[in-house]
Amino acid sequence: MKSAKQSVVAIVPAAGIGARMGASIPKQYLMLGEQTILAHTLDSLISHPDISKVIVALHPEDDFFAKLTQANHEKVLAVIGGNERADSVLAALNRLDDETNDVTTDITSEHSTWALVHDAARPCLTQTDIDKLLESRAAYSQGAILAMPVRDTMKRSIVANAADKAVSKVEIAETVCRDNLWHALTPQLFPSQQLKQNLSAALEQGVNITDEASAMEWAGVNPGLVSGRADNIKVTHPDDLQLAKLFLANIESL
Known part of the structure; x- marks a missing residue:
């Protein structure tokens, strides 16, 4: 499959309030060292040369994003997200159509656009993991x-x-066999039009969509699995902040 001309747009659903953190502000805006969790996440995506745009889906009453330095970066766009993750990703995909005019449903097309969806609260994403996922398109044309x-x-x-x-x-109740079980991480990478179609259809039918892969699975697609780094953690609970600080310090020293 040709990939040199296929554009990659990152989508960051950031409309949640992070209630499990017990903080007074959404968890993506908690400080992690010198800047916020979301700022670290955006830096990882912005700095990758193969990512042309980063679309961030925000809560309609978000008063924090505009204060980030990254909000003014030429690659970054903001949209209003929805109540659920899938709604926010879909809003970003609609904006992506406006930006790229990509309406092709041919996933083998050298001009197709790929959507790389990454959690706002995963600030320890490395460039090598992004590279591995992008390179996987040669093996997994359906996405991974x-x-x-x-x-x-x-x-x-x-x-x-x-x-x-x-x-x-x-x-x-029981011990579950762990053979063939994987922890799903992000980013998750899919042809943008297929992801948009499957998300829309699943939401219309009331399907519980927990991540982008689940929408593709519901539509009969078997996404690929690409082994990622264990330090690509999602900051969900207060204890995760200290762990993320340690991981970031290690990544920055590499």
């Missing part, structure tokens, strides 16, 4: 995601009855 094989023993839980009705107990 970064992922990590499951290493730990996996347990399925069950909520058990407690003597105190106000207390719920979570117990182990």
Whole structure:
């Protein structure tokens, strides 16, 4: 498959409020060293030479993004996102159509556009992982995601009855075989028009879309799995901030 002329546009859904962090501001705007989590994330995408644009989907009442230095970068565009991740990605894909005029559904076309979707709260993305994912287009013309094989023993839980009705107990129901199980990461890379079509159709039918790959899977596509770095963590809980600081310091020293 020819890829030299295929443009790559990064999409960053950043309309969430990050309630699990227990912070007074959305988690993507928490400070991580000298700048915010989102700023680190955008730096990784902006600096990659094969990414032509970075479209950030924001909450309609976002008062923080415009204060970031990255907001004024020539590669960066902002759109209003939606209530769910899929709505935000779809809003960005609609803006992508306006920017590229790409309406081709031929994924083998050398002029097709690819959407690289990355979590706003994954600030430790390396250039080498982006390279690996982009290079995977030669093997996975249907698209692929970064992922990590499951290493730990996996347990399925069950909520058990407690003597105190106000207390719920979570117990182990069974041990799940970890063979062929992977942790899904981002970025996730798909031909933009196919992703847009499948996201739209899935949302119309009320399908629960947890990431871009799940929309493609629902449509009968089997995305590729590209092994990524373990330090590409998503900052979800307060403890993750310290871990992300350590990972960033290590990445910057390479």
